[in-house]
Amino acid sequence: MSKTKDGVPSVIHNSRINRRTLLASAAALGGAMLLPGQVFAQASTPKPGGTLRIVMPFNPAALDPMTGRNVPDFNALYALFDALIAFDPATLELKPMLAKDWTFTDPTTLVLNLIDGVKFHDGTPFNAEAVKFNLDRFMNDPRSNVKSDLVSVGSVTVTGPSQVTLKLKRPNYSLPTILTGRVGCIISPASIKAAADGNVDRNPVGTGPFKFAEWRDNDLIRVEKNPNYWQPGLPYLDGINFRIINEFNTAARTVTAGETDLALNMAAQQIATARRVQDLTAEANPSMIFFTLMMNFAKPPLNDIRVRQAMNYAINRTELNQVLMLGLGEPTSTMFPKDFWAVDAGTAQFYQHDPEKARKLLAEAGYPKGLEVETWSWPDQTSVQRLEVVGNQLEQVGIRLKVTPSPPQVVNQAFYIEGKGAMILNPQGGWLDPSQTYERLFGATGQFNAGKIEDPQFRKLLDATGTSADAGKRKEAFAALQRFVVEQALHLPLVTSAAMSIRNKKVKDFKYDRLHSPRFHRVWLDQTV
Incomplete structure (x- = not known):
């Protein structure tokens, strides 16, 4: 000792x-997660202030x-x-x-x-x-x-x-x-x-580089520089104003108009528009974010695996990627992009568009004439339109969505905590280790598991992913876990997303990583631009 x-x-x-x-x-694993040619540029002479x-x-x-x-x-x-x-x-x-x-x-x-x-x-x-x-x-x-x-x-x-x-x-x-x-x-x-x-x-x-100053709901979050930050010389900025505008197009236009410097969490449509503006930088970098319909599989009708599988077969993911993501995402039957170290190619495209198979499964489950599913959505125009496109595909096999648009905090309380409704469409992901993604979404105590139940086999497979530090052994364990989740159709994955942002040329050293978690320690403003 x-x-x-x-x-x-x-x-x-x-x-x-x-x-x-x-x-x-x-x-070794992280390097493999980057797409060829992805580069984070580093500006040379940061100027404090602003x-x-x-x-x-x-x-x-x-x-x-x-x-x-x-x-x-x-x-x-x-x-x-x-x-x-x-x-x-x-x-x-x-x-x-x-x-x-x-x-x-x-x-x-x-x-x-x-x-x-x-x-x-x-x-x-x-x-x-x-x-x-x-x-x-x-x-x-x-x-x-x-x-x-x-x-x-x-x-x-x-x-x-x-x-x-x-x-x-x-x-x-x-x-x-x-x-x-x-x-x-x-x-x-x-x-x-x-x-x-x-x-x-x-x-x-x-203990971060900025201190909280104020928060006005649906309007502004303001933070100020921490003058006693433990990393000498940082941060460079005097403060950050997070302006909250729920409509994506309106938010993007504030950057074009010079009212803001940086727009976060944008969608493909805003990126396409901003790329036509010479003085703006519009990026869509590889991301760990994906869009899915989370299901309450603890109660009818989604406690029936046949209904869940039918929904997965009803989706044309290639079409969704083109319509919703303008080709910037990837169709997927799982939760990870194809270059991610823990993804298994064998089940990544498990559910191909097959309406006839979807109808057959619904009939076997006792719904030959289809069914209605109570579904939540975030209220912004982009989220509502996204669910309309998905709903149109599901309706082709007899699955009708009864949609309630509500703010994220209302939806989270109603669906994930109170167990109201059957599904919600929203972005998920953004966790560095894949075990977090599985635990958060499908573990009995996971914050995105509305039914708070789990299959014993799921727990056995998930626990196996953490028993070794060896990357090869972990990859094998995650492949088995991925197959289980996909075959059980525990959710309705659609497409992976990109990390999308728009900024003006003044913003230097901004990096929007694959987890959608920006850090502003070294961001600075070039007032000469």
């Missing part, structure tokens, strides 16, 4: 998996990483919060952040060593106690939407002023990757203890 530099006992094993080993694996004006089409449900649900929340979250572990936006290689290093001392023990001298925006210290407080809260708080991310964690122990040790219920070598997301974003414990019922949804206090 040896000791750490803090004098804490540390068990050493021959099978020890440390940060360097995991980084080597992540680099406020970046962003427009985005979605009002967050919360700015607490624990209680938010939607991918666009990360537009603001990574400005306010540092995660325990970061990743390179181009290669997705894991990098130190609030944790300066991490080591699996054995297959069920993960030790995180934290950086010293960091303070939260309220002046209180970031340390091991704060990390334990947050991880315990993420796992146990009744309001937590991220319990599934830490389902493999049994306990969190402070083993030094700047060290925490996570004891796992079972091996899970994907955990460092998971700690780059919501459960890695550390909030000031003092702010939570001071808030009524611990609710900091609208008053987030992190």
